[in-house]
Amino acid sequence: MNRTLTLLSALGAGLMTAAGTAQTATPPAAPAAQQAPVAPQAVPAKIALISFEQAVFATNEGQRAVEDVKKKYEPKKAQIDALAQEVDTLKKQNAAAPATTTDEQRAAQLRAIDSKEKVLNRDAEDASQAYQADLQEAYGKVAQKVNVTMRTYVAQGGFTLLLDVSGQQSPVMWATPNTDVTQAVIDAYNTSSGVAAPPPAAPSAARPRATTPRPPTTTPRQ
Structure with missing residues (x-):
């Protein structure tokens, strides 16, 4: 304990000595001259709108990412659909059971259905949560790259303000159609990414149904 205090005291004395030496060797710097604050200047407004979420998913890379996630969960969806069909069949069988069915038999059927x-x-x-997590991860990866293209596009176009109208609570009530740059950003990103457009989707009857959840509504910032 005493040895620790001795070391701390010596360290403190050394720091104070070094600080004193530094103060003696280095004269205090002259205060920097204050610069006059720069007054903000008004510039002509050039406003653009974008549906960022839709733009991300509408890019070739975004569409491919969604299809990859759907394909990953197709086996699990088929398994869940089969189990749902089995439960539905058991319920119909229970409802159509003959009058000779005993109470014990009906109770056993109901327990099997419930289980x-x-x-x-x-x-x-569980599958829905995992699907949404994978989809949002895929969205985030593409969104970061689309965000770069979006910023470059509006900067080169001389826009002074960009509003994201993806959310349902967007404050934009009306705007002229030529202020929406969503498709222009999609086209610009498809060109820069080099990702080919996905092939036409097969008829819906031949594909398992899957609901695409909405991605986060926050536009990535850099």
Whole structure:
């Protein structure tokens, strides 16, 4: 304990000595001359609108990212659909059971239905959460790159203000059509990314249904 205090005292004395030496060797700097504040200047307004979320998903790379996530979960979706069909069949069988079915048999059928339905709900919820997490991760990766193209486009176009109208609560009530640069940014990003357009989608009847959740509404900032 005493040794520790001795070391701390010696260290403190050394720091004070060094500080004193530095103050003696280095004269105080002269105060910097204050600069007059720069008055803000009004510039002609040139406003543009963009639906950033839609732009990200509408790019060739965004469409490909969504399809990759959907394909990843197609086996799980088929499994959940099969279990849902099994539960539905059991319910119909229970409802159509003959009058000779005993109460014990009906109770056993209901327990089996309840058990499978719980598994179905749990699997569906887990798969939905995992799907949304993967989709938002894919969205974020593309959004960061589209954000760079968007900023470059509006800077080169001389715009002074860019408003994102993706959200449902957008304050923009009306604007002339030529102020919307969404498609222009999509085209610019597709050109710069070099990602080819995805092939036409197959008819919906031949594809498993999947709901695409909305991505985060915050536009990435750099």
